[in-house]
Amino acid sequence: MKAKLAKSLPLLMLALIVVGCGNYSGNYTSLDYSGYGNGARKFGVTVWTNSESAINVYVNGQQVGVVSKKYDQAPECGSPGCVYYDTEDGGIKITISGESADGKIKWAEQSLRLNRTCRKVELVQNPDGSPAMLMN
Numbered sequence: 001m002k003a004k005l006a007k008s009l010p011l012l013m014l015a016l017i018v019v020g021c022g023n024y025s026g027n028y029t030s031l032d033y034s035g036y037g038n039g040a041r042k043f044g045v046t047v048w049t050n051s052e053s054a055i056n057v058y059v060n061g062q063q064v065g066v067v068s069k070k071y072d073q074a075p076e077c078g079s080p081g082c083v084y085y086d087t088e089d090g091g092i093k094i095t096i097s098g099e100s101a102d103g104k105i106k107w108a109e110q111s112l113r114l115n116r117t118c119r120k121v122e123l124v125q126n127p128d129g130s131p132a133m134l135m136n
Contacts, residue, residue: 044086054101077118
């Protein structure tokens with residue numbers, strides 16, 4: 001009896017595996033594959049400031065716009081007076097820099113990865129006058 005049971009155990013295990021694999025009732029169409037670079041969504045960054053001065057914004061060394069409005073707290077993405085830069089190539093790394101319209105204040109290049117629908121970058125001027133870039 002033990003010999004028959006020992007011989008049939010591997011066959012029983014195989015049958016359980018096959019039956020278990022056939023019972024999946026998932027729906028592949030409900031999965032969200034809107035990942036990096038498929039064109040289904042945009043990945044971007046909004047640049048804003050809480051100071052009064054106009055600031056030229058550069059992405060990868062090219063001027064992409066001017067921040068022209070002051071916000072006391074982080075605005076919504078693409079709000080008026082902010083600079084919004086986006087791409088369908090999520091996950092890419094870009095550099096952002098800024099310069100006041102009068103050329104007196106310069107924000108050094110900072111790198112960030114576009115891995116969300118909207119990242120936010122605040123260009124601030126510290127109490128000592130030095131510029132800083134705050135990223136989320």
